[in-house]
Each structure stands twice: as C-alpha cells, then as structure tokens.
Amino acid sequence: MLAFDILTLFPKLCAGFFAESILKKAQENLLIQVRCLNIRDWASDKHHVTDEPPYGGGPGMVMKPEPIFAAVESLRTERSHVILMTPGGRRFTQEVAVEFSRKEHLIFVCGHYEGIDHRVAEHLVDDELSIGDYVLSNGAIAAAVVVDAVARLIPGVLGDGESAQNESFSSGFLEYPQYTRPQEFRGWKVPEILLSGNHRVISDWRENQARQKTAERRPDLLEDS
16 A cells, blocks of 8 residues: 655645545555645644744745754654655656556655745755646645555556556656547547447557657657657
C-alpha cells in the first residue's frame, strides 16, 4: 500500500478531493492511504503561529521552518520521500508519476502565503516539484493532482489494468480519439474502421491517430522521443 501524507495549513481544502470516486474506493480497498494533515498541529507556541514577515522586507508572510520540520520528522521513515510543492521545482510528468508509484510513502509539504522558509528546501525535503508554469493559492491543490496521477498507477486502483497504459503520455503520445454509442449523433458518425471488428487494423488506426494528434498539439513530445 502506498501512503500519501499532505502537510498543509488548510487540510479541508484537499480532503474532499479524496472522498469521491476512484480514490475513495482505492482507500476503502486498502490500496492507498491518504491523510491531509494540518501543519499548525506541530506549532509549539500557544497561538500555533506558522508564518512570519520575511527577513529583508517585502510583501506577504513566509511559513516558518519549525512546525514543518517537526511535522516531517514525526512522519518520516527510512522509506519516505519528502516533496516540496513549489513553482520552482522540477516539472511533474507521467514519468515522474511512475517513479513515485514505486515508492512506499510520499510526504508533501505544501506552501501558502509568499512561500516557505528556504531552509526547508535546503535541509529537509528530498524533492521539489511543480505541476506547471503558473502559481496556485495553495500547494495542497497541486499535491492533490500529483496524488491522483500517482495513485491511478497502483495495480488494482483502476478497474481495467490496461487503462493507465493506454492514456495520454503513458505511451509517449497523446491518447487516440474514443467513441461509443450511438453510431450516429447529430449527423456525426463513428469512423467505420472502429466498426470493422479487425483488431489489428483498429490498433494501427489508433496509433496513427495518436501520432497525428501529438504532432499537431504537442510536437515537443515527438522531439523528446
């Protein structure tokens, strides 16, 4: 079972995300464990202060290192991998999701306000991760995205074992177009080749469609391959 611990100042922000659909069932079936934990619970002062103005001046507040270190050190084991969610981290990709799916325990440190004391990045975490070139109001949102992408790679989480293998990026290409009933809708028909019953021809068609779609929308993926 892969365990996910999300450390944030706003645990309710992400808790609901894991209470529905596939991720809920995965937890019920003991395939994964997800906990959204409040960093304030590790603050040592009576007011549970977790942020202070930045040294050197500037806008906003910076999250203090003490409660974050205390939280991670209380949860961390030899098998844990600690990840700081930050716009300045390495880019999250399907390859990284596969890498993380082979871990046993992922701890996510999620920022808020103007950021986190840099000593957390320097001396506490194993990894810094970004889900894209933009800024969110809270790192827990990004962590939830990562957990979803990783969890669906755990055997048994998806109903069909081949589902994750055939999705966009897993094959190196964007996913081919999918169709279902009715065969004709508002004058738009399902491609005849998908009705042929010839699985080899269908497979070739899907591969060609995936390559064409990738070339049009994400040519960088073809360059990487």
